[in-house]
Amino acid sequence: MTATPIFNFSAGPAVLPREVLQQAASEMLDWHGSGMSVMEMSHRGPEFISIYKQAVADLRELLNVPPNYKILFQQGGGLGQNAIVPLNLAGRRAQPATIDFVHTGSWSGKSLKEAARYANVNVAASAKDNGFTAVPPQASWKLTQDAAYLHICTNETIDGVEYNFVPEVSADVPIVADMSSHILSRVIDVSRYGVIFAGAQKNIGPAGLTLVIVREDLLEHALPICPSAFHWKTVAEHESMYNTPPTYAIYIAGLVFDWLKRQGGVAAMEQRNIEKARLLYEALDADDFYQNRVAKEYRSRMNVPFYLRDESLNEQFLAGAKARGLLQLKGHKSVGGMRASIYNAMPIEGVQALVDYLNEFAGR
Numbered sequence: 001m002t003a004t005p006i007f008n009f010s011a012g013p014a015v016l017p018r019e020v021l022q023q024a025a026s027e028m029l030d031w032h033g034s035g036m037s038v039m040e041m042s043h044r045g046p047e048f049i050s051i052y053k054q055a056v057a058d059l060r061e062l063l064n065v066p067p068n069y070k071i072l073f074q075q076g077g078g079l080g081q082n083a084i085v086p087l088n089l090a091g092r093r094a095q096p097a098t099i100d101f102v103h104t105g106s107w108s109g110k111s112l113k114e115a116a117r118y119a120n121v122n123v124a125a126s127a128k129d130n131g132f133t134a135v136p137p138q139a140s141w142k143l144t145q146d147a148a149y150l151h152i153c154t155n156e157t158i159d160g161v162e163y164n165f166v167p168e169v170s171a172d173v174p175i176v177a178d179m180s181s182h183i184l185s186r187v188i189d190v191s192r193y194g195v196i197f198a199g200a201q202k203n204i205g206p207a208g209l210t211l212v213i214v215r216e217d218l219l220e221h222a223l224p225i226c227p228s229a230f231h232w233k234t235v236a237e238h239e240s241m242y243n244t245p246p247t248y249a250i251y252i253a254g255l256v257f258d259w260l261k262r263q264g265g266v267a268a269m270e271q272r273n274i275e276k277a278r279l280l281y282e283a284l285d286a287d288d289f290y291q292n293r294v295a296k297e298y299r300s301r302m303n304v305p306f307y308l309r310d311e312s313l314n315e316q317f318l319a320g321a322k323a324r325g326l327l328q329l330k331g332h333k334s335v336g337g338m339r340a341s342i343y344n345a346m347p348i349e350g351v352q353a354l355v356d357y358l359n360e361f362a363g364r
C-alpha cells in the first residue's frame with residue numbers, strides 16, 4: 001500500500017468506488033457461497049439471473065425509470081449505439097428518413113457522421129464556430145418537422161460542455177440522448193427522452209457494457225438490415241440475454257448501483273457533484289494561470305478541460321501531479337491541455353487535493 005492516496009482523474013475507463021472494488025475482490029472466487037466466480041456463471045442460471053434482476057431494479061429506482069421504458073444491457077459502447085440507434089429508429093419514417101442532430105462537440109460529431117450511413121442527417125445547430133464552448137440556444141435550432149428523432153449528447157466528455165436544459169420538441173419526435181459521461185450524476189426526467197444510452201466505463205462500471213433505456217413504442221421501427229443482436233425489440237424480449245451479455249460488467253454495475261443507493265441516491269450525488277465542480281472551477285478561474293474556455297452555464301460537472309496559460313509547463317505540471325498521486329490529467333489528444341474527470345466515484349478529497357496542487361503550481 002502507498003502512503004499517499006491516489007486520485008484517478010481518467011475520462012474513461014475511470015475511477016470506481018473503492019468499496020465496490022473491495023467487495024468485488026472479496027467475492028471474486030466464490031460469489032455468495034455459490035462456489036463460483038461471477039465470471040464463471042451461466043447467464044441463464046439462477047445466480048446470475050438474481051444479479052441481473054437486482055441491477056435492473058436498482059437502476060430503475062435510482063433514475064425513476066417509468067414502467068413503459070425498457071432497460072437494456074448491450075455491448076458495443078457509445079460508438080456502437082451511433083449505428084444501433086439509427087438502425088432501430090430510422091424506420092419511423094418513409095425512407096430515407098431524416099435525423100436531427102445538435103453538434104456540440106466531439107461525440108455528437110461522431111454520432112452524426114455514423115448516422116449519415118443510414119439516413120439523411122440534418123445538423124439543426126452547431127457550436128463548431130465557437131470552438132464547442134456552449135450549447136447553441138434552442139431558439140437557433142433548425143429542426144426538421146418529421147425527423148425520425150433528435151440526437152443530442154448531453155455531456156460532451158472531451159469539450160467539457162453539459163446541457164442545463166431538456167430541449168422542447170414536438171411530441172412525435174423522440175429525443176435520443178447520449179449520456180455516457182454524466183448518467184447518474186444528476187437528477188433527470190427520463191420521460192422527456194425517447195432513448196437514453198451510455199457506455200458504462202465513465203460513470204457506471206467497467207468497459208464492455210452499454211446501457212440503453214428505451215420507451216416501449218420505439219421498439220417497433222428497426223430497419224430490416226438491423227442485426228438481430230442489436231435489435232432493441234429482440235434484446236428486450238430476451239431480457240438482454242438474446243446473446244451472452246457482459247455478465248461481469250453487469251455485476252460490477254449492480255454493485256455501483258447499490259453503492260449509489262447507500263450514498264443517498266442520484267439527488268444526493270448531484271449535490272456533491274455541484275460542490276466538487278464549484279471547488280475546481282473556482283481554482284481554475286482564480287487568475288489567468290489556468291483557463292477553461294466553456295461558457296459558465298454550460299460547464300460540465302463531470303469533465304473539466306483546462307489549459308495552462310504557458311503550455312511549455314505542461315509536462316512539468318503532469319509530472320508534479322503524478323508525484324502527488326493525481327493521475328491521468330492529460331487532456332484528450334484532439335484538444336490538448338489538461339482534463340480532470342470528476343465522476344461520482346471521485347471523492348471530494350480528490351478534488352481538494354487537485355485544487356491544492358493547482359494553487360501550489362500557480363505559486364498562489
Ligand SMILES: *Cc1c(COP(=O)(O)O)cnc(C)c1O
Pocket residue numbers: 012076077078079080107153155156157178179180181199202
Ligand atoms: C466515451 C464516450 C463515447 C464512446 O464510448 P465507447 O464505449 O468508446 O464506444 C460516446 N459518447 C460519449 C459522450 C462518451 O463520453
